[in-house]
Amino acid sequence: MTAVIDTSAPPEYHRMTADEVLLLLGGDPRTGLSAEDANALLARTGPNSLPAAARTGLPVRLLRQVHNPLIYVLLAAGAITAVLGEYVDSSVIFGVVIVNAAIGLIQESKAEAELAGLRSMVRTDARVIRGGQERTVPSETLVPGDLVKLEAGDKVPADLRLTHAVGLRVDESALTGESEPVEKHVDPLPEALPVADRRNMAYSGTLLTSGSGTGVVCATGAATQLGEIHRLIGAAHTLTTPLTAKLAGFSRLLTFGILGLAAVTFAVGLLRGHDAVAMFTAAIALAVGAIPEGLPAAVTVTLAIGVARMARRRAVIRHLPTVETLGSTTVICTDKTGTLTENQMTVQAIWTPAARYAVTGTGYAPEGTVRDDTGTVAATDRDRALHWTLLTGVLCNDASLTGRDGVWSVAGDPTEGAMLTAAAKAGLDTDTVRTRWPRAAALPFSSERQFMATAHRGLDSTVIVLVKGAVERLLERCSLQMDADGTTRPLDHRAAAAAAADLAARGLRVLATAMRPNCAEPQEIEHLDELALGDGLVFTGLQAMLDPPRAAAATAVAACRSAGIAVKMITGDHAATATAIARQVGLLETGDARVVLTGTELAAVPDGELAEVAHRNGVFARVSPEQKLRLVAALQERGHVVAMTGDGVNDAPALRQAGIGVAMGASGTDVAKEAADMVLTDDDFATVEAAVEEGRGVFDNLTKFITWTLPTNLGEGLVILAAIMFGAALPILPSQILWINMTTAVALGLMLAFEPKEPGIMTRPPRKPGQPLFTGALILRTALVSVLLVAGAWWLFNWELANGADIAQARTAAVNVFVTVQAFYLFSCRSLTQSAWRIGMFTNPWIIVGIAVQAAGQLAITYTPAMNAVFDTAPIGADVWLRILAIAAATSLIVSVEKGLRTRAGSAA
Numbered sequence: 001m002t003a004v005i006d007t008s009a010p011p012e013y014h015r016m017t018a019d020e021v022l023l024l025l026g027g028d029p030r031t032g033l034s035a036e037d038a039n040a041l042l043a044r045t046g047p048n049s050l051p052a053a054a055r056t057g058l059p060v061r062l063l064r065q066v067h068n069p070l071i072y073v074l075l076a077a078g079a080i081t082a083v084l085g086e087y088v089d090s091s092v093i094f095g096v097v098i099v100n101a102a103i104g105l106i107q108e109s110k111a112e113a114e115l116a117g118l119r120s121m122v123r124t125d126a127r128v129i130r131g132g133q134e135r136t137v138p139s140e141t142l143v144p145g146d147l148v149k150l151e152a153g154d155k156v157p158a159d160l161r162l163t164h165a166v167g168l169r170v171d172e173s174a175l176t177g178e179s180e181p182v183e184k185h186v187d188p189l190p191e192a193l194p195v196a197d198r199r200n201m202a203y204s205g206t207l208l209t210s211g212s213g214t215g216v217v218c219a220t221g222a223a224t225q226l227g228e229i230h231r232l233i234g235a236a237h238t239l240t241t242p243l244t245a246k247l248a249g250f251s252r253l254l255t256f257g258i259l260g261l262a263a264v265t266f267a268v269g270l271l272r273g274h275d276a277v278a279m280f281t282a283a284i285a286l287a288v289g290a291i292p293e294g295l296p297a298a299v300t301v302t303l304a305i306g307v308a309r310m311a312r313r314r315a316v317i318r319h320l321p322t323v324e325t326l327g328s329t330t331v332i333c334t335d336k337t338g339t340l341t342e343n344q345m346t347v348q349a350i351w352t353p354a355a356r357y358a359v360t361g362t363g364y365a366p367e368g369t370v371r372d373d374t375g376t377v378a379a380t381d382r383d384r385a386l387h388w389t390l391l392t393g394v395l396c397n398d399a400s401l402t403g404r405d406g407v408w409s410v411a412g413d414p415t416e417g418a419m420l421t422a423a424a425k426a427g428l429d430t431d432t433v434r435t436r437w438p439r440a441a442a443l444p445f446s447s448e449r450q451f452m453a454t455a456h457r458g459l460d461s462t463v464i465v466l467v468k469g470a471v472e473r474l475l476e477r478c479s480l481q482m483d484a485d486g487t488t489r490p491l492d493h494r495a496a497a498a499a500a501a502d503l504a505a506r507g508l509r510v511l512a513t514a515m516r517p518n519c520a521e522p523q524e525i526e527h528l529d530e531l532a533l534g535d536g537l538v539f540t541g542l543q544a545m546l547d548p549p550r551a552a553a554a555t556a557v558a559a560c561r562s563a564g565i566a567v568k569m570i571t572g573d574h575a576a577t578a579t580a581i582a583r584q585v586g587l588l589e590t591g592d593a594r595v596v597l598t599g600t601e602l603a604a605v606p607d608g609e610l611a612e613v614a615h616r617n618g619v620f621a622r623v624s625p626e627q628k629l630r631l632v633a634a635l636q637e638r639g640h641v642v643a644m645t646g647d648g649v650n651d652a653p654a655l656r657q658a659g660i661g662v663a664m665g666a667s668g669t670d671v672a673k674e675a676a677d678m679v680l681t682d683d684d685f686a687t688v689e690a691a692v693e694e695g696r697g698v699f700d701n702l703t704k705f706i707t708w709t710l711p712t713n714l715g716e717g718l719v720i721l722a723a724i725m726f727g728a729a730l731p732i733l734p735s736q737i738l739w740i741n742m743t744t745a746v747a748l749g750l751m752l753a754f755e756p757k758e759p760g761i762m763t764r765p766p767r768k769p770g771q772p773l774f775t776g777a778l779i780l781r782t783a784l785v786s787v788l789l790v791a792g793a794w795w796l797f798n799w800e801l802a803n804g805a806d807i808a809q810a811r812t813a814a815v816n817v818f819v820t821v822q823a824f825y826l827f828s829c830r831s832l833t834q835s836a837w838r839i840g841m842f843t844n845p846w847i848i849v850g851i852a853v854q855a856a857g858q859l860a861i862t863y864t865p866a867m868n869a870v871f872d873t874a875p876i877g878a879d880v881w882l883r884i885l886a887i888a889a890a891t892s893l894i895v896s897v898e899k900g901l902r903t904r905a906g907s908a909a
């Protein structure tokens with residue numbers, strides 16, 4: 001069957017019946033499109049993805065780089081110097097503007113590309129019915145006519161006309177701005193309606209908050225409503241973070257301060273009778289020298305490098321500011337299943353009111369046996385409760401197992417997969433059982449409800465209801481229990497609860513099963529809800545599964561602890577299971593004073609005390625998503641920066657509330673990913689810890705750059721200021737300052753962005769969120785280094801003049817003092833607390849590359865006649881170089897003494 005699509009005027013699908021839509025788009029209501037048709041159509045329609053936003057044109061991007069008060073000053077200065085006939089200075093100034101803009105442009109493009117690349121790391125899949133079979137395909141391969149299945153938590157992958165909807169509610173805020181979820185149905189709507197009122201359509205990019213359904217794809221990619229919006233507004237891409245904003249503000253302030261100072265210098269120079277043109281260029285040189293132009297670019301580059309490093313460690317950042325926030329994380333709240341544990345479930349024990357069974361075998365392969373206490377292979381006809389608990393595990397279940405080349409995997413929830421395997425080991429074949437008892441209705445699992453129920457109509461029209469879920473939730477609905485012969489008697493609640501607690505204490509995840517045989521009112525079942533389910537159920541048994549802790553979890557928990565970060569487990573699972581796993585990963589130690597709190601206990605805590613309770617305790621079990629939100633808020637109230645993991649639809653509010661919402665890339669719902677700041681592609685707790693470590697590294701590198709750039713810039717400004725104030729000849733000319741400023745920022749300073757993390761990075765406490773960048777220590781350091789720079793350059797300039805050098809040579813010596821001291825100081829800035837020798841001289845090869853490039857530049861400006869002519873420099877002798885090196889070494893020594901003293905006093909610059 002081939003689809004016929006009239007592209008001239010998009011049909012109004014919401015006005016048609018579901019069958020008409022299917023007919024129009026060539027899909028079959030049962031089998032969907034065939035795989036061949038879908039592939040052929042894909043070649044014509046193109047992938048179901050939004051086209052990359054058209055990038056702003058080059059001229060505009062360049063202009064954006066120039067749009068900066070400092071550059072305006074430079075442009076004005078360039079123009080005035082040109083008018084004054086100082087063509088060399090004027091071309092140097094214009095050269096600087098061009099080079100600056102080019103570097104900014106390249107860096108910005110790189111950072112943008114880095115962020116854009118991340119998007120493809122979080123892939124979305126869609127479940128389609130093609131050729132009569134349900135399969136999971138990448139969302140990009142959907143075509144019109146495809147039948148797509150949806151369930152709570154999914155992001156709608158294309159524009160769909162719904163053909164089936166059960167309790168389907170959709171959050172359409174991405175499209176309409178309306179955050180209240182909208183209820184959907186499948187009936188045709190007679191009139192032409194705006195998008196927001198088309199209740200039988202589900203639009204691409206909107207999120208399913210509850211229910212399930214099926215729809216036929218009627219538009220993909222750019223043709224969707226979302227594509228339309230995307231086309232209108234373009235992709236908003238921001239490289240701004242609180243830190244960059246703060247720094248931009250600081251730079252602006254500094255620019256105006258320095259311009260004022262330059263104006264004063266100019267005026268003082270004139271009063272002293274200096275030449276106006278010379279004074280003007282000197283004032284400009286002061287301004288250019290003192291303003292840290294490289295700062296914004298360095299911050300963006302450092303953040304982008306951080307994002308790339310995190311991605312390599314499988315943490316995908318969705319919002320750039322998260323990179324900064326990560327460094328100050330004080331608490332990580334993690335769920336258990338799949339994050340601290342493998343999410344590889346194997347039923348190991350089954351308990352029925354009549355007997356206990358051990359299940360052998362590992363993984364999802366249906367290989368193993370179910371044996372009772374005596375070692376006899378279990379027979380389901382001897383213990384009917386065993387029969388029904390296993391049957392419930394198969395029927396009240398949406399997962400399926402697939403085995404390929406002896407490797408078995410589960411499509412769907414691993415908990416449910418494990419129950420299918422257990423049943424298979426006892427000889428119950430999934431397909432046979434599911435055909436014998438077709439499903440009539442279902443009450444899906446949710447974290448709040450903590451159980452799932454299904455109704456089935458047997459071949460003889462009997463209707464049964466099967467339930468599986470958390471032990472406490474089920475036992476409170478049961479009044480009877482099943483005996484081995486299938487008869488029932490009153491529930492021994494205590495025995496069942498004690499058995500569950502025993503199994504959970506072994507770290508096993510325990511699910512209870514129950515049933516209602518022979519429903520009197522089969523009609524009622526069509527709308528299975530909690531009310532219809534009622535209580536008075538028959539308890540049939542417990543299935544306990546092993547979900548081993550992840551290999552790296554314990555190490556990561558320990559690393560967090562030594563980094564001053566508290567790790568808290570917040571799980572929906574049973575308190576005993578949570579405790580056992582918490583012990584295994586080192587969250588609780590034997591004799592730990594902290595207790596495991598359950599959701600019920602939490603609910604009893606008054607609001608005023610919650611912050612303290614949340615702060616003090618480490619494990620919270622049977623917690624509902626809504627309580628997760630309360631816990632995050634309470635921790636924040638106590639001043640914590642909270643990273644919180646989550647995967648379900650209902651976790652979204654807590655993820656949004658947390659400083660860093662962390663979603664699971666592999667198992668999480670699209671809703672959770674949309675709400676998160678960071679997505680873990682491997683779901684592993686250790687990845688959160690890795691991201692925190694990278695976050696700290698990024699912040700360190702920023703601090704290092706700032707510690708390097710501020711003193712050098714201030715020194716460059718000061719030297720001119722001093723010369724004019726003291727009425728002396730300028731030791732460094734404006735064009736030379738421009739040279740120093742531009743070359744060192746790129747060749748030297750920027751290389752700090754590539755610094756590897758320092759060894760002790762995870763053994764110190766988290767950075768305080770409000771901690772200012774410009775600490776007293778930094779201000780002192782800035783003053784010290786800038787004074788040393790000026791003193792060194794000044795002294796050598798005068799010494800050379802006094803010893804027979806001409807002014808060009810003396811200035812060349814001063815220029816080289818500046819650059820060499822900056823290069824030496826760069827090594828000091830490689831670590832905030834230790835000497836460069838300690839951290840290893842060659843651990844950042846980029847520093848060496850940068851220094852080599854800078855050295856080549858210095859040799860060129862000193863010895864090539866062409867550059868001598870442009871920059872008014874002159875060749876200097878080897879003895880001068882020795883004096884330059886001596887000054888640089890002396891400066892280094894003084895700085896390392898200061899650093900040593902400060903480290904000992906406990907405050908690093």
Ligand SMILES: Nc1ncnc2c1ncn2[C@@H]1O[C@H](COP(=O)(O)OP(=O)(O)OP(=O)(O)O)[C@@H](O)[C@H]1O
Binds near residue numbers: 573
């Ligand atoms: N598919 C399911 N069907 C029925 N009950 C389930 C299912 N999955 C989990 N449960 C029960 O509901 C409880 C809560 O599940 P939930 O998914 O909220 O948390 P969890 O998976 O146990 O742990 P975590 O919050 O650490 O991921 C589980 O402990 C289990 O008893």
